[in-house]
Amino acid sequence: MPEGHTLHRLALDLTGTFGGKRVRSSSPQGRFESAAGFDGRELLEATAHGKHLFVAFAGTEEQVHVHLGLYGSFNLVDDPAPPVVGQVRWRLASDRASADLRGPTACEALGPDEVDAVLARLGEDPLDPEADVERAAALVARSRAPIATLLMDQRIVAGVGNVYRAEVLFRHRIDPRTAGRDLRPVTFLTLWSDLVDLMGEGVRTGRIDTVRAEHEPEAMGRPPRVDDHGGEVYVYRRAGQPCHVCGTKVRTEVVAARNLFWCPRCQRRR
Incomplete structure (x- = not known):
């Protein structure tokens, strides 16, 4: 299972690649039905707490919550439309790059209260400057x-x-x-x-x-x-x-x- 530093680095990479851009959001696998709700929206930023990733978009209070679990991976490539390989749960794409999420334990759209509930279950993150x-x-x-x-x-x-x-x-x-x-x-x-x-x-x-x-x-x-x-x-x-x-x-x-x-x-x- 990826450790916390992997998720924090992924959050930085996603924000650096897609932050401030309108993105295409889809679920080639068809198992993340909420993906369409983020299509065409500006990606504001991705953040991490522990082994959990949160991706925020403009124009909606919902965020995408991802937990990779034992088998998940989220791969970024410098190709806006690579062939779909394997079971891609969620694809983010811009004019220059794309990111494919495969095999996560969780990939879901959460409202503010639901995000808070996830965070409330988690302990202190050594990578959080405000950790208690x-x-x-x-x-x-x-x-x-x-x-x-x-x-x-x-x-x-x-x-x-x-x-x-x-x-x-x-x-x-x-x-x-x-x-x-x-x-x-x-x-x-x-x-x-x-x-x-x-x-x-x-x-x-x-x-x-x-x-x-x-x-x-x-x-x-x-x-x-x-x-x-x-x-x-x-x-x-x-x-x-x-x-x-x-x-x-x-x-x-x-x-x-x-x-x-x-x-x-x-x-x-x-």
């Missing part, structure tokens, strides 16, 4: 659930996915099984600050890189990572491989319905 980190910290501090579960709970921290949770816990040497209430408040604030930086860099580059300079391939004399997700990481998808810091084999187990990765030596329970 104290609220997130308080929810974590009251919970007996493991911090690895809490970081993936979109009602607490919106946008963090499997890669960022594993990597930020490793970067701060935190055992992922530590209960939220056993985590010092200052430690969660430090995690949050690191997520702000890491995810912000993810928006800028379009990939997830979490290793510090001294652990980069060039510095360590090791080959670069080869993975569909791209980016240099410490533990994510490295089960059975040696930790870049201590050499211990990285472990994995299912936590919050996703495979968690961690180093049992660097992240010893305190």
